Amino acid sequence: xxxxxTGELEIPAQAGSAAVEADRDxxxxxxxxxxxxxxxxxxxxxxxxxGLISCATGTSASQYEEALAALRAAASGDDRNALLxxxxxxxxxxxxxGERRDLMETDLADQEFDEVFSPEMLALMRSLDxxxxxxxxxxxxxxxxxxxxxxxxxxxxxxxxxxxxxxALAEAAAxxxxxxxxxxxxxxxxxx
Numbered sequence: 001x002x003x004x005x006t007g008e009l010e011i012p013a014q015a016g017s018a019a020v021e022a023d024r025d026x027x028x029x030x031x032x033x034x035x036x037x038x039x040x041x042x043x044x045x046x047x048x049x050x051g052l053i054s055c056a057t058g059t060s061a062s063q064y065e066e067a068l069a070a071l072r073a074a075a076s077g078d079d080r081n082a083l084l085x086x087x088x089x090x091x092x093x094x095x096x097x098g099e100r101r102d103l104m105e106t107d108l109a110d111q112e113f114d115e116v117f118s119p120e121m122l123a124l125m126r127s128l129d130x131x132x133x134x135x136x137x138x139x140x141x142x143x144x145x146x147x148x149x150x151x152x153x154x155x156x157x158x159x160x161x162x163x164x165x166x167x168a169l170a171e172a173a174a175x176x177x178x179x180x181x182x183x184x185x186x187x188x189x190x191x192x
Contacts, residue, residue, distance in 0.1 A: 026054035033156025038062035048141065049134040056135035059152040059159060064141060067150055067159045068128045075117075075125035083117060084108060088153065088160040091116070096166045116164050124148065124169060144172040 027046060031037040037060065045061035046052050053061045067086065074082035090102035093116050103112060117125075124144055133141040140151030140159060149163035 026052055027060065030054045030058065030060045030156045033154075034060070034063075041065070045130060048130075051135055051137065053133075053135055053141065056137045057140055057152060057159070058138075058155045059157055061130060063152065063156070063158045064133065064150065065130050067161075068130060071125050071161065072128055075122045078122070080113060086161050088151070088162045091161065092149075092163040094163070094165040094167050096170055098167045116166075118166065120169060120173070121147070121164060121166065144169060145175070147172055 027039075027042055031039065031042075041062045042054070042060040045065070046054050048056075048061075050056060053059070053064060057064075070082065070086055073079070074086060084105060087105070087108070089105050091108070093101050093103050093112075095101070095115070103116065108116060124147060128143060128148070132143060134143075135141045140149050140162065142149045142163075145168045146163070147165050147169035148161065149165070150159035151162045152159045
């Protein structure tokens with residue numbers, strides 16, 4: 001007897017919830033890699049823009065929150081050593097003109113630290129919120145159009161800062177200006 005394919009396919013509710021539970025299996029895999037997983041926090045905060053944190057990044061929301069808390073504290077205290085401790089070396093730095101550089105810790109100990117961690121970047125870091133993160137599978141999580149990227153170095157591990165993108169930060173700031181002020185913010189003043 002031929003199969004009727006003219007009608008709409010209905011997915012039973014049990015199958016839909018089974019698909020959601022299959023995604024939650026990523027948390028089980030992540031927790032197996034952690035000594036003391038924070039299961040309640042991870043279950044409540046696993047969903048981010050772009051998908052489930054555990055499935056996309058291979059670690060848990062609680063690990064991201066720990067990294068974000070450390071970055072917020074370091075930025076709030078203008079603590080260079082604490083900021084350096086949160087970096088993955090080499091750190092990918094994209095300047096305001098879009099030029100890319102891989103920076104070593106010695107580069108950041110010198111003059112480039114202030115360029116990378118500008119007052120605007122530190123202000124962003126002070127306000128990092130897990131609820132505003134977007135995840136990209138196998139790349140990590142980002143904030144403000146990619147101004148800051150974090151990625152775990154190992155499955156279930158704590159993410160580290162892997163990219164600081166000043167160009168993306170400027171674009172995010174331009175996108176958040178009230179309507180009609182975009183050109184005023186970007187156009188240089190001219191004298192008459």
